[in-house]
Amino acid sequence: MPTEQLKAKIADTFGAASNSYDVSARLQRQSGNIILSYLQDNMLSTTDPIVVDLGTGTGYFADVLKTDHHNVIGLDLSKSMLNYAREQRHNDINWLAADIHQLPFTDNSIDIIYSNLVIQWCDPLSDAFKEIERVLKPGGTFVFTTLLDGTLSELKQSWANVNDDQHVIDFKSLTDVEQDIKTTNFNIELLEQQPIVLDYISVKHLANELKSLGASHLPNKVNKGLSGKGSWQKMTKAYQEFQSDSGCYPATYQLCTGKLVKANNK
Ligand SMILES: C[S@@+](CC[C@H](N)C(=O)[O-])C[C@H]1O[C@@H](n2cnc3c(N)ncnc32)[C@H](O)[C@@H]1O
Structure with missing residues (x-):
């Protein structure tokens, strides 16, 4: 489990971004809509399910889920994110400050868990999957997105020209994620990788x-200060190698989308 200090840092970094987050959340909106479509079958088959948006952030998708479901809970580590969500979203969503690694729910109590671009912060990921499985009812569904190795490869390569410090968080491969799921009793209905390139x-x-999304916290960075002007210029010069004919700078995100169902006999 990440240390309390690390979790507080993640919550603070995201909390500081709560007011600017929604205008910068292009990737989040795109990925979140993909896994919403994975819930179409559940909407037809489960009556009045309890739905949790895990790592709800500003509550955007909790709000969308609320249009189809009565019982929606938005859960996040960051109280500032939850305060923002409480002000902006449906007032009958339940907002909960909690950690994915210690969910405040009893065993077998939740029908659907939705989580968009959150579990890349969970370490170890296998423990997070186990905790999510614990609280889901048998037959319950977990849909999620996360980022995989190769994300922000252009930025990583450009910084590699300057120094060997960490400038992009370490992401797992699809095989690593699959191995972590296999430590649980989830059945994998869908597990895919797709690149999304934003300009x-x-x-x-x-x-x-990245800063306004709160995604700039780098746990393994040696030099915690801002990069010097010279380093920054050298990196941006190296990034020009990726510039498109139209003059845009592309950034690749390797998106993992998944749909897991808790086995009925557990
Ligand atoms: C990139 S934002 C995604 C927000 C939202 N799901 C969306 O689609 O816009 C990640 C969120 O996960 C939360 N988070 C990170 N680690 C968490 C943990 N261990 N438990 C609960 N929330 C966590 C952060 O506070 C942040 O609000």
């Missing part, structure tokens, strides 16, 4: 977007 008008635009 930025400048490298600064990309850096600002």
